[in-house]
Amino acid sequence: MIGASVPGLGRGRVEAAVEAVVEEVHTSGIGSFMPCLVRSAGRVPSLGEPLLDEYLRFTAARVRPNTLSAQAFDLKVFFAVVAKPPQQVTVTDVLGFIAAQRAPRRGGNVVRLADGEAGLAASTIKRRLATVSSLFEYLFLRGICDRNPVPRSLGARHARGSGAGQGARRGAPLIRAPRKLPRVLAPGEVTALTAALRTDRDRAMVALMLHGGLRRCEVLGLRFEDVHVGDRRVFVVDGKGGHQRLVPVADLFFTTLATYLARERPKDSVDDHVFVVLKGPNRGRPLTAAGLDEILAGARGRAGLAHASCHELRHTCFTRLREAGMALEAIQAQAGHASIETTRIYLHLSNDWLAGEYQKAMAILDGWDREEP
Secondary structure (H helix, E strand, C coil), X not given: CCECXXXXXXXHHHHHCHHHHHHHHHHCCCCCCCCECECCCCCCCECCCHHHHHHHHHHCCCCCHHHHHHHHHHHHHHHHHHCCCHHHCCHHHHHHHHHHHHCCCHHHCCCCCCCCCCCCCXXXXXXXXXXXXXXXXXXXXXXXXXXXXXXXXXXXXXXXXXXXXXXXXXXXXXXXXXXXXXXXXCHHHHHHHHHHCCCHHHHHHHHXXXXXXXXXXXXXXXXXXHEECCCCEEEECCCHHHCXXXXXXXXXXXXXXXXXXXXXXXXXXXXXXXXXXXXXXXXXXXXXXXXHXXXXXXXXXHHCCCCCCHHHHHHHHHHHHHHCCCCHHHHHHHHCCCCHHHHCHHHHHCHHHHHHHHHHHHHHHHHHHHHCC
């Protein structure tokens, strides 16, 4: 039996999908085949099915805990809908799963404001298919399945070439997820947000994201030994994918940090995390992701802003650095991106840079036009 008790997975999207899965289970004719995801602190999640649990144990050494939790949940959703052991899953089952994920939720009365669709977002379906495909690649390599039932595409867009050296061209993707530009804050919004923060601790955390480009988990995981005051840098020990990096941060962070440590941080706290809870029963303990989100939500409300998430602060940092002329390779190192293709998104966000390049090109073209007889 593959199946379920989810005490709280680390990724927000995973938690948001719980109610959708309940509907899938009731509407897919599964009967007694009920998924059962069991997750215990410090242990690899279990789905109660030997092959799936072996895969999760295998992949646990390759991914971060949040990613592992998300993958376990994705597999739970898939087999709750398909209702077959892995060896019996076919391409038809996979296509049926995609259709089920695209079906309206709660009778079609709920739609996303972003695109007006009633089913799950294309990015969510695409991520779930990637997890399922990875599972079957693992089972194929072990000789348990004779093929991966998740097709790479829906057939070639053009006929197979007949000439020498010509092969089948890439087909249309199963899920076409639009690539959207991330939102950033305007200078006025940044000023309003920082003015609405109530403590130097909060201002120091926002400065790390806004001027250093750190992720939320990297800010919360910062320890005293990671702060290099003399070099004006911070050492990210446990970044995304387990990658480490040493990044410079503006003087504003170190000035605000010093004030926080001198005036606000509990003197009796024995934890070496830089940012801790200031009041209440958890005083002196490390601040949690939920705590930071609550701080930012409060400041956003007081500032009258419609949006200002931790990741948007990070996007704002790199967009402004690119607009100031920082090389894309340098931004990649600052951001901790494994591929520079991920960093290229800031070319599109940097309006001033793009406008400048366009004006240069148009000036050259205008010169050519004037030279023509």
